[in-house]
Amino acid sequence: MTSDRITLLIVDDHPVVRDGLRGMFAAADGFEVLGEAADGVEAVRLTGELDPDVVLMDLRMPGGGGVAAIMELTRAGARAKVLVLTTYDTDSDTLPAIEAGATGYLLKDAPRDELFTAVRAAAEGRTVLSPAVASRLVSRVRAPGGAPGKEPLSAREREVLALVAKGTPNREIARELFISEATVKTHLTHLYAKLGVKDRAAAVATAYDRGILG
Structure with missing residues (x-):
């Protein structure tokens, strides 16, 4: 992790979501968005090129899903920590993502401050799970x-x-x-x-x- 700010890669197939997240982090102190990806394949490529501290990863994306991308990043030994940010909290989404190597899992309805805190924690390698997701793992x-x-x-x-x-x-x-x-x-x-x-x-x-x- 860089000493002064946390660098990010935003991965989501919806341009409006990417724009919203980029604007949110740009307006906050201590963060820098290095790039955006629209699917898992692009996410793996850009993570290798940009070397972000944290990858904010959506799960269900045409052209390459998040779980496969997390598995590939884990296999490649990527330095970046993956924080899943999605609308889905079902077992079929949550468990494979965590097992693939995601550092944390948040839902998109998380408050802004909770998201910032989660990104900081993920950058330090700490596990971040929303209560709804945590209960799924039991x-x-x-x-x-x-x-x-x-x-x-x-x-x-x-x-x-x-x-x-x-x-x-x-x-x-x-x-x-x-x-x-x-x-x-x-x-x-x-x-x-x-x-x-x-x-x-x-x-x-x-x-x-x-x-x-x-």
Whole structure:
């Protein structure tokens, strides 16, 4: 990621959507739109040429869909982080995109500030999932061989989890809660075990599903 601003590639088959997103980011501090693509094939080509920090990727596009493009970028080892921005939140869209390597998944009705925050988080490699999308992932993240444990989270574990859901890195969680990073990692290990998950995205998804996060 560049030191002063986050560079973007906007991928959407609708010119009006691309124009709107370009204008939105142009009017905000800290962002630079390097280019636009109308389909997944063009997105892969331009990502290679322009090397953006973040690719804002639509999913359903004539001439080359987003999931195939995400898979190709992942396979090619692209530096860019892919943030899906789409109108679709069905299992057939959400799960393949995440599995293909998308860093985050937002719906197009997300508020402007939420989109900006998501792009910043994605540029830093942090997972960003809208609540509606997170709940879709639950069936794929539960521990195999039965339901995960139901042991309740402690108050501090809930605090840590709430900050994780906002995309807060461990260092900032430690600072905000006045604890060490090592303690943050310990809390994460414990809440992963209690939720029956293995990573941050799965913890957030399961927490939404159980009503721990609302």
